[in-house]
Amino acid sequence: MDSGQGVRNGIPLWIYGWFVLDALLALTPPLHWSITADTRVMGMPAAIFYFLAVALFICASLTAAYLAEVAAGNFGQ
Amino acid sequence: MIITFGALAAFFLFIVAVLTMSWIRDRTFSDYAVGGRSFDARFQAMSFLNTYFPGAVITAFGGMAASVGALSFYFVTYTMLTVVLMYLMAKPVWVWGKAFDLRTQSDLLALRFGSRHMRPISALLGIVSGLPWLIMGMLSLGFLFQHISLHTLSFSSAVMVGVAVIGLRQIWTVWMGMRGVVISDMAQGLIAYVGGTIVLAGMIYWMVTVKGITFDTLKPGMLAIPGLGSTEGPLFVFSLLLTGTIGGWCWPAIFVRLYTADGVRSLKKSAALAVPVALVFGAALLIFGMLGSQIPGVAERPDEVIFIVSREAGGLWVLALAGVIVMAASMGNIDGHIQATGTQLANDLVGNYWALDHRQLIFIAKGGMVLLTLFSAWLACLDLPKLFSIAILAYQCVIQLAVPQFLGLFWRRGNHVGAIAGMTVGFALAIVLEYFSPMSLPWAYGLTSGLVALCVNLAIYVACAYLIPQSAEERRRVDALFARIGAREAGDVEIQEAGEFQDAGEVAASAGA
Numbered sequence: 177m178d179s180g181q182g183v184r185n186g187i188p189l190w191i192y193g194w195f196v197l198d199a200l201l202a203l204t205p206p207l208h209w210s211i212t213a214d215t216r217v218m219g220m221p222a223a224i225f226y227f228l229a230v231a232l233f234i235c236a237s238l239t240a241a242y243l244a245e246v247a248a249g250n251f252g253q
Numbered sequence: 254m255i256i257t258f259g260a261l262a263a264f265f266l267f268i269v270a271v272l273t274m275s276w277i278r279d280r281t282f283s284d285y286a287v288g289g290r291s292f293d294a295r296f297q298a299m300s301f302l303n304t305y306f307p308g309a310v311i312t313a314f315g316g317m318a319a320s321v322g323a324l325s326f327y328f329v330t331y332t333m334l335t336v337v338l339m340y341l342m343a344k345p346v347w348v349w350g351k352a353f354d355l356r357t358q359s360d361l362l363a364l365r366f367g368s369r370h371m372r373p374i375s376a377l378l379g380i381v382s383g384l385p386w387l388i389m390g391m392l393s394l395g396f397l398f399q400h401i402s403l404h405t406l407s408f409s410s411a412v413m414v415g416v417a418v419i420g421l422r423q424i425w426t427v428w429m430g431m432r433g434v435v436i437s438d439m440a441q442g443l444i445a446y447v448g449g450t451i452v453l454a455g456m457i458y459w460m461v462t463v464k465g466i467t468f469d470t471l472k473p474g475m476l477a478i479p480g481l482g483s484t485e486g487p488l489f490v491f492s493l494l495l496t497g498t499i500g501g502w503c504w505p506a507i508f509v510r511l512y513t514a515d516g517v518r519s520l521k522k523s524a525a526l527a528v529p530v531a532l533v534f535g536a537a538l539l540i541f542g543m544l545g546s547q548i549p550g551v552a553e554r555p556d557e558v559i560f561i562v563s564r565e566a567g568g569l570w571v572l573a574l575a576g577v578i579v580m581a582a583s584m585g586n587i588d589g590h591i592q593a594t595g596t597q598l599a600n601d602l603v604g605n606y607w608a609l610d611h612r613q614l615i616f617i618a619k620g621g622m623v624l625l626t627l628f629s630a631w632l633a634c635l636d637l638p639k640l641f642s643i644a645i646l647a648y649q650c651v652i653q654l655a656v657p658q659f660l661g662l663f664w665r666r667g668n669h670v671g672a673i674a675g676m677t678v679g680f681a682l683a684i685v686l687e688y689f690s691p692m693s694l695p696w697a698y699g700l701t702s703g704l705v706a707l708c709v710n711l712a713i714y715v716a717c718a719y720l721i722p723q724s725a726e727e728r729r730r731v732d733a734l735f736a737r738i739g740a741r742e743a744g745d746v747e748i749q750e751a752g753e754f755q756d757a758g759e760v761a762a763s764a765g766a
Contacts (some may be wrong), residue, residue: 186344195337200434202334202498208490212480214473221468221476228327228536236332238340242525251518 187241196239201230204237257401260573262757264444265418268584270695272425275436287356290430297523299442300435300605302500302531303338303585304507305332305442306446309389311538311579312396316556318542322475324490329590331494336524336531337661342502342508343511343520345662345738346517350512352737358508358658365661367730368669369605375654376601378680380507380594381652384629386504387594390587391416391633395578399679400560401576409634416630418580419587426588427595427622430615434592435513438585445581446534452574453537457544459566466547479699485692486699496652496703497700503654504603506586506593508567595622646687649703653679656710664718665731671717678709 184192201207238241245251248249289766292300306541310328318325333602355361358379394415406414424434460466468476479485502508514520545551545558548565557730598621599614609617612695656679657672686694693699723731 195341198334198337202330203491203494205488205491209480209487212478212483214476221323221474223478224326224468227323227330230530231329231333231536234330234337235532238333238336238528239525241340242521244523247264251345251516252582 186245186248188244188248191237191241191244194240196229198234198237201233254401254403256404256569257403257573257576260577261401264580265422268440269425269655272429272433272437283331284430284432285511287350288435289435290351290512291432291515292435292513292519293451293515294519294526295511295521296435296439297519298358298530299446299527300438300510300513300589301507301523301527301637302446302534303438303442303582304504304510304589305501306531306534307386307390307393307586308397308579308583309393309586310451311384311559311582312393312556313389315538315542315545318539319546319551319555319558322471322477322543322546324478325539326498326536327490329495329532329539331497332501332531332535333492333500333528335529338498339511340521340524340721342516342659342662343524346388346508346511346552347514347517347740348468355512355599356509357597357598358654362654362657362672365731366657366667366669366672367727368673371657371669371672372605375657375676376505376597378654378676379594379651382647383504383750384632385647387587387590387625387629388633389582389630389728390590391419393582394419395559395633396756397579397583400557400564400572412633416633418618419584420626422584422588423622423626425593426592427619428663430618431509431513431592431596432748434585434589435510435590441581442587445585447529448574449578449582450530450534451538452571452578453534453541456562456566456571457537457541460541460544460548460562464547466544468620469542470547471543475546478549483505483699486695486697489693489699489701491691492699492701492704496648496701499659499707500652500703501647503651503658505597506590508658509593509596510589512700520697583610591622591625594625595619598625599632628689632738645692646684646702649687649701649706650680650681652703652707653683653710655707655736656714660711660714665735666723667714667718668723668727669722670721671714674717675710675713678713679706682706682709696720 210223211226213222215222220228276465287623314325314328317328349355349361349364353360353364355364355370357534359372359376359378363369381395392412392415393715395408397411398414398418399408399411402411402414429436459669464524464596477490481487483489508534511520528627541562542555542558545562548558548562551558552559559579560572564572567574595618599609599618603609603617604614653676657667660667661672683706685701690702694705697705
């Protein structure tokens with residue numbers, strides 16, 4: 177259902193790319209192994225920083241996806 | 254006790270007043286089951302949060318943060334990722350739901366695979382898997398009532414009082430159906446998650462400034478997570494994240510919220526609205542739980558961290574606020590769960606094999622809700638020491654619905670034979686593996702039983718998709734379903750053509766099988 181112009185199912189392809197990046201950042205085991213120790217990142221425990229930073233990145237992707245679809249006129253306004 | 258019980262009574266009366274003022278007579282079973290598909294993004298967002306973050310999450314994940322520390326933050330990450338899945342499936346689910354008058358998760362599976370037998374099998378898997386969480390919700394009310402009674406009630410008596418209160422609340426759930434659930438979710442959600450975040454932030458501030466508790470004062474073990482060389486296995490964290498992500502939308506009570514929106518736009522906007530609230534509330538809860546582990550008494554009873562710290566921080570008034578927050582979150586989940594299960598009993602089990610009119614379906618759904626409330630209340634009052642283990646097992650089981658659900662939505666191949674065989678084998682395998690090796694499987698590098706079973710489930714589904722030839726008629730039927738999604742690309746088009754609406758049962762039946 178590629179509608180052309182970098183859009184699939186009405187969603188811009190760069191948004192799909194961001195979603196894939198979301199999944200990779202959250203689910204790649206070597207990233208989990210790199211933050212197992214009691215180390216600090218910006219004064220915060222590394223594991224907590226990782227989980228919250230990835231969550232914030234995913235949160236931003238969802239907001240961007242909705243705004244991109246509104247801007248593209250996907251909702252018929 | 255006047256303060257604590259008074260606050261709870263005031264909250265209860267407020268919710269009842271909101272429900273009573275918003276009552277509208279349901280004309281059809283779809284009105285009753287999915288609220289007439291009439292809710293905007295704000296209601297959808299709060300409805301999702303109120304189902305996804307029950308009171309049991311506040312006690313269980315607050316307790317997990319207090320006992321194991323940093324690992325508990327995986328909860329926030331997978332919550333965000335599961336909303337990405339919602340964003341991607343919003344369009345096909347809503348478009349098919351509207352076009353074919355779908356009311357349950359099982360309706361969608363029956364439609365997609367053209368088999369009415371998909372409906373009772375998937376419904377049974379969902380209902381059985383969800384029951385332990387319903388009981389967990391009722392038990393979390395036991396903690397609540399024991400604390401707000403200032404420990405004058407024993408735990409078993411507190412559970413019975415909690416069950417009685419939530420049972421009383423179900424009068425309005427049974428009476429008003431999904432419309433009542435979604436409207437009350439807005440009021441309950443604002444109190445639980447917006448009010449809850451403010452209260453949690455206040456208590457974090459108190460712990461840092463008055464008690465001097467920070468991340469630096471915690472034990473080093475609280476700040477580390479399992480990795481290479483850990484007893485859980487190197488893939489344990491990955492497994493927790495993936496199970497949580499795909500499991501989020503397998504629960505029938507959460508899935509049905511996709512049908513209550515007034516359009517695809519509202520669903521997608523609700524995702525954008527819900528995630529910041531979920532992120533801030535989840536982070537506040539987990540930071541609160543970790544720091545709260547330093548307060549005397551929490552180490553011995555981590556699940557009660559919110560009640561112990563709130564009383565220590567601000568006496569009975571703050572304890573009363575914590576009680577209202579947990580009650581608000583519990584109500585939203587329990588009434589949504591009972592409503593969705595009652596609908597499944599009527600629609601997917603009884604209504605699947607007998608032709609019933611709208612009034613009969615509503616009657617059966619209401620009767621099912623009353624029976625489910627009584628049955629789960631009875632179970633909650635029993636001595637069930639291993640309930641949390643059963644709840645973990647339930648999660649491993651329910652994700653077996655993910656294969657037909659997600660592949661069915663995004664891949665045109667696949668058939669009902671592979672879907673039913675995969676789900677059934679996956680469900681049974683998850684139970685067997687979990688029985689012999691709870692939590693994680695050492696021989697699978699820390700993967701959970703549910704994920705190993707999911708791989709087998711997926712293999713069966715894909716094998717059947719390629720080995721069983723798809724008839725030309727079936728291919729045309731599936732192509733027409735997917736074409737319908739493509740046809741709606743221009744936007745949130747209302748599907749109102751004459752004859753467009755069909756009962757999902759008729760669609761599935763006419764598809765053969």
